[in-house]
Amino acid sequence: MGPAAALVAILALACGHQEPFPSGNVPDVGPWSVNPPVRLTFSGGPDLEPAWLEDGSGIAYSFRQSDTLQDRCIGALPAGGGTRWVAKCVRVEASTDSVEALREVAPGPGARYAWRDARSKVKRVAPDVGSIRLGTLGRTDTGTAVRSIPYLAPSGNVHLAVTHLRWLSPTMLTYVGATAHYGLECGRCLDTTLTGLEVTLLDLTASPAAVSIVPNTYAASSVWPAPDGASLYYTLGGDSRVYRQSLAGGAVTVVHDFGPRGIARDVCVRGEKLVAVVGGQVSFTDDEVVGPVQRDRGGALVLVDLVSGRETNVPLPAKRLRRPTISPDGRRVVVEATDSTPLRTMPDLWLLELP
Numbered sequence: 001m002g003p004a005a006a007l008v009a010i011l012a013l014a015c016g017h018q019e020p021f022p023s024g025n026v027p028d029v030g031p032w033s034v035n036p037p038v039r040l041t042f043s044g045g046p047d048l049e050p051a052w053l054e055d056g057s058g059i060a061y062s063f064r065q066s067d068t069l070q071d072r073c074i075g076a077l078p079a080g081g082g083t084r085w086v087a088k089c090v091r092v093e094a095s096t097d098s099v100e101a102l103r104e105v106a107p108g109p110g111a112r113y114a115w116r117d118a119r120s121k122v123k124r125v126a127p128d129v130g131s132i133r134l135g136t137l138g139r140t141d142t143g144t145a146v147r148s149i150p151y152l153a154p155s156g157n158v159h160l161a162v163t164h165l166r167w168l169s170p171t172m173l174t175y176v177g178a179t180a181h182y183g184l185e186c187g188r189c190l191d192t193t194l195t196g197l198e199v200t201l202l203d204l205t206a207s208p209a210a211v212s213i214v215p216n217t218y219a220a221s222s223v224w225p226a227p228d229g230a231s232l233y234y235t236l237g238g239d240s241r242v243y244r245q246s247l248a249g250g251a252v253t254v255v256h257d258f259g260p261r262g263i264a265r266d267v268c269v270r271g272e273k274l275v276a277v278v279g280g281q282v283s284f285t286d287d288e289v290v291g292p293v294q295r296d297r298g299g300a301l302v303l304v305d306l307v308s309g310r311e312t313n314v315p316l317p318a319k320r321l322r323r324p325t326i327s328p329d330g331r332r333v334v335v336e337a338t339d340s341t342p343l344r345t346m347p348d349l350w351l352l353e354l355p
Contacts, residue, residue: 036353219292238284
């Protein structure tokens, strides 16, 4: 059974149409447009962190539960857009005394998924408890915790969160171990900035799962696994370059340098195509007290041909982009897109075609 079929089966077994869907049958509504660029989500809240299913049939992502301001769920859409197949939340009934957030969903082999779970009391600045979990997208499947968060990494850094969670192999996860900086915007809005500390590996064959740090990745801002499972692509805070490191020998090479275009982040590679977010509203400082801080409100999406090194802009007018993910066939890319003005708007997911 492929991932798409597995999702349909999970949905049928795990929940009735009324939970979390409304009563009665939900019509299969297609996208408003079929020609890229296609806006995939219209929820009114922030839709974040898209990831293609292994067979390219759909897109998993994180969305805000409609009846709360902070709770977040995992959803899945058809590849071309349309009715959400899955809505996986910590609980169906909105909780008034706590915040539950499911983030960073990573589709994996054998219809397995990894995600980050964070929970806290309302009005707490930082999550009280968190974990990396493995399971299915069934509504009642809470998954199995394989790593509690926060934790003290072998480097001596404390990882308060994880970003860019991906499968390196059927028994290994990779992600950016991150710290968090909290502040107020406009005197009342809490602004949380996650900044990468280092690229991290999580070995699922050990019990408990073993954490190790990839050397030379201080202030990492993104990571993407190579298809051979033997190396990683990554970017660093304040840096215009994309790197590749062999996990066996530790050899590091510069895959591409965006130079005057600015800071590169959110790297994704499929075959000979590399995309990254470059420049835009981003800044980086390395404070001697609090460490690295990269504030990122999105930038331009740039495609690189890894054979020729040629750069091509992938435009979406009047938008600032983040977290691109290329489809398995290398033809399309899904991104978080935020209006360029005003400054604070909610990201939606958009589907773009690659040249």
